[in-house]
Amino acid sequence: MSSPCSRHLPVVEPMFLTRNPIELEALLSEVQDPTRGGIASFLGTVRDHHGGRGVVRLEYSAYGPMAEAECARIVTEAKSRWDCGVALRHRIGTLEVGEAAVAVVAAASHREAAFAACRYVIEEVKRRVPIWKQEFFADGTVEWVGSEGSGSPLRGEAR
């Protein structure tokens, strides 16, 4: 959608959302530091099935400014709680099976903090960030994930 703009809202440079493929190496280099000996990473990739049906691709969309703000809050929380470095990206747009949709890298002095921070960030992203995905199934149907009853039947009706 066109970028929502209203006079109350700050213009936010995208930091966490990207339309380009996610490069894990780039995220690693953001958090690597001689003081940090433990680095944990998580990649969420597009799976080829859901509920026993074949999936061919996913389409992600977001409420950009709010998603950026929420990602920033989550990263800040993790950094202060575990004294670590955190890099986070979420992909928007069309993703084929196997492509990375989300990546988290957490670097801390030791592995316990790195694992904990990494886990916290991915769980909070899934819980709090306004991002949506549409599943394109191998049988040709399309459904919004999480919105029961408002997927393909509606789409069929509109056409």
Next chain:
Amino acid sequence: MAEIVLTTVTVRVLLFASYAELLGCDALELQLESPATVADAIERLRSQPRGNRLPPKLLCALNLAQVGPGARLTSGDELALLPPLAGG
């Protein structure tokens, strides 16, 4: 003699994902009688074609922060209706 002045509140409503598909647009402007709340805006949306198919409980954000139905609207506000989140 008392004069009744009707003032209105104009807000921009953003719709995403399944809600945008349901109502057939991703943004619209609503003019509501002042004072207006998030619940008033939602009630107006429900009266739009197919708006009655919006779920009973809606997750809303006002100027990028989550709010409840009682939140007061001011002209220029950006109200977003958020379908169930599905990131990751």
